[in-house]
Amino acid sequence: MTTQNKQTIKIDLGFIGNKAEKFQDLYNTYTTEPNKYGYFLRFENYTDLEPNKGVYVMTNCWESEEDFKEDLTSKLLLNF
Numbered sequence: 001m002t003t004q005n006k007q008t009i010k011i012d013l014g015f016i017g018n019k020a021e022k023f024q025d026l027y028n029t030y031t032t033e034p035n036k037y038g039y040f041l042r043f044e045n046y047t048d049l050e051p052n053k054g055v056y057v058m059t060n061c062w063e064s065e066e067d068f069k070e071d072l073t074s075k076l077l078l079n080f
Contacts, residue, residue, distance in 0.1 A: 008060045011068060015054040018045040023055060026075045030061065 020043040030041035062068040
């Protein structure tokens with residue numbers, strides 16, 4: 001599921017465990033709150049409840065979900 005609101009996209013990365021911090025570490029050069037130009041990238045866990053462990057990302061640094069997922073895939077392949 002992706003929602004768009006004023007250039008911000010929210011991407012559901014699925015039920016992959018509460019790994020938001022690990023994903024955020026991959027993008028440590030990005031700020032989680034809007035910087036002076038208004039750009040941000042923030043990974044958040046769905047919840048701490050066992051059945052709903054997963055991650056979503058909110059960002060306005062990419063134009064589309066596809067662009068972000070391509071970049072994420074490249075980072076994952078290089079780092080793991």
